[in-house]
Amino acid sequence: MTDTQRVVHAYPFSPPDRFKLDPFYAELRRREPLTRVRMPYGEEAWLATRYADVRTVLGDARFSRAASADRDEPRISPRKLEAGLLLMDPPEHTRLRRLVAKAFTARRVEQLRPRTHEVANELVDRMITAGPPADLVERFATPLPITVICELLGVPVEDQDRFHVWSEAVVSTTSLSVEQIAGYIQNLFAYMRGLIAERRREPTEDLISALVRARDEDDSRLTEDELVRLLTGLLAAGHETTVTQIPNFTYVLLTNPDKLAELRADPDLVPAAVEELMRYVPLGVASSFARYATEDVELGGVLVRAGEPVIGSLSSANRDEEVFPDPDSLDFRRSTNPHIGFGHGAHHCIGAQLARMELQVAIDVLVRRFPQLRFAVPEKELEWKSGMLVRGLKRMPVAW
Amino acid sequence: MVSDHWRISVDGDTCIGAGICAGTAPAAFRLVNGVSTPIHETVDADDAVRAAAESCPVEAITVRDRKGAVIAPEP
Numbered sequence A: 001m002t003d004t005q006r007v008v009h010a011y012p013f014s015p016p017d018r019f020k021l022d023p024f025y026a027e028l029r030r031r032e033p034l035t036r037v038r039m040p041y042g043e044e045a046w047l048a049t050r051y052a053d054v055r056t057v058l059g060d061a062r063f064s065r066a067a068s069a070d071r072d073e074p075r076i077s078p079r080k081l082e083a084g085l086l087l088m089d090p091p092e093h094t095r096l097r098r099l100v101a102k103a104f105t106a107r108r109v110e111q112l113r114p115r116t117h118e119v120a121n122e123l124v125d126r127m128i129t130a131g132p133p134a135d136l137v138e139r140f141a142t143p144l145p146i147t148v149i150c151e152l153l154g155v156p157v158e159d160q161d162r163f164h165v166w167s168e169a170v171v172s173t174t175s176l177s178v179e180q181i182a183g184y185i186q187n188l189f190a191y192m193r194g195l196i197a198e199r200r201r202e203p204t205e206d207l208i209s210a211l212v213r214a215r216d217e218d219d220s221r222l223t224e225d226e227l228v229r230l231l232t233g234l235l236a237a238g239h240e241t242t243v244t245q246i247p248n249f250t251y252v253l254l255t256n257p258d259k260l261a262e263l264r265a266d267p268d269l270v271p272a273a274v275e276e277l278m279r280y281v282p283l284g285v286a287s288s289f290a291r292y293a294t295e296d297v298e299l300g301g302v303l304v305r306a307g308e309p310v311i312g313s314l315s316s317a318n319r320d321e322e323v324f325p326d327p328d329s330l331d332f333r334r335s336t337n338p339h340i341g342f343g344h345g346a347h348h349c350i351g352a353q354l355a356r357m358e359l360q361v362a363i364d365v366l367v368r369r370f371p372q373l374r375f376a377v378p379e380k381e382l383e384w385k386s387g388m389l390v391r392g393l394k395r396m397p398v399a400w
Numbered sequence B: 001m002v003s004d005h006w007r008i009s010v011d012g013d014t015c016i017g018a019g020i021c022a023g024t025a026p027a028a029f030r031l032v033n034g035v036s037t038p039i040h041e042t043v044d045a046d047d048a049v050r051a052a053a054e055s056c057p058v059e060a061i062t063v064r065d066r067k068g069a070v071i072a073p074e075p
Helices: A024-031 A051-059 A066-070 A092-104 A106-130 A136-141 A143-153 A157-171 A178-201 A207-217 A224-254 A257-265 A267-280 A352-369 B020-024 B047-055
Strands: A008-010 A034-038 A045-048 A291-293 A297-299 A302-304 A309-312 A397-399 B005-010 B029-032 B035-038 B042-044 B061-064 B070-072
Touching (some): A045 A051, A051 A297, A051 A309, A066 A291, A092 A207, A092 A224, A092 A352, A092 B047, A106 A136, A106 A143, A106 A352, A136 A352, A143 A157, A143 A207, A143 A224, A143 A352, A157 A178, A178 A207, A178 A224, A207 A224, A224 A257, A224 A267, A224 A352, A257 A267, A257 A352, B005 B035, B005 B047, B020 B029, B020 B047, B047 B061, B047 B070
Parallel strands (some): A008 A034
Antiparallel strands (some): A034 A045, A291 A309, A297 A302, B005 B042, B005 B061, B029 B035
């Protein structure tokens, strides 16, 4: 088949519906693992759907994110990314990422686990005191990751009402206007510049102070603009996705009562359950952040030409039957689970270990403390977010 | 000056296969069956190798100098 004969599919293939993954992905994995797609914005691209190919696109240095800067990259947002780690390749990307990587290692994150448990338990105490029903999103899933990232970075948690609203800009596609998104991002930058100025005057033991010190000792490490963007990215991205995934995971458990019962009977399964839920929940409405081939690359039976963009579908890779037997079933006892829910390669989520720990604590506390947890409204009445990069619930009224 | 040589080791049981090292220092690391593996055990001193060890989220990579002193990750 020559490229000119290929059918170009509109992508995403269908509007998001809860956590259902469009069956067309499975068909493509079988039939046409590299396919042509057109997203609502930007140029036509290849979409890779098989696990091995997606890992190649994300992990192989022959595929570049930096190259997207000069192109009209395929995307579901009107807005294009303008700067940041996700527009860089090693070694430039490495220069910035290494400055913060050690704050997010498994070892460092483990030190935050007791405090995270304490915060989760306090939030549940308050829900129990006030009595059911309660919105799990507002009362538990939002304040938990925000408190943890605030304490790690050194951001005053009492400012959360402001920066949480602005942070929607990093995951919004059309829920906010282009002007609102730009405005919120500027608000986040201005807010972070204020905190940076404070720490310069009066350093403390937090990540903002550590990064300010790194720059002030040797300004070849990062520019002031990079400092502001890096910290803003950690604050916004550092809580938005976990805030979304806690209710997402809870939703899957409440709609799979046998799986919830299995966890209740054996809470030691929680870490494995979190991995399986990371695999199973197709968080992204569509995959984005195309990588541009820097040379001709043979992939999925196709010769991708230098300069062509390829999108790797994480959600499809995570359902690849070649890697995950019975991929559409939720199984907390898989012998191996090499999912790529946190991505792969140089851009693998920097907060992955933090998110894992927070999700483990959240699910553990919910399972143990709410033995009768249930939706307080019929499932059909739950409201889902729209106009976002990610799938999630606006509110989740629960009782117990 | 004699160029410095470093020794790379990866704890395969700790490695989670995130692929950050292979993305950061593709000349030094590759994934074999999903697990990071040094391409050569001994390499010339290279900042990308140090960065890969510093960037490993589970600190599965250790880089040592000729005398066995740990260069990365930081304790």
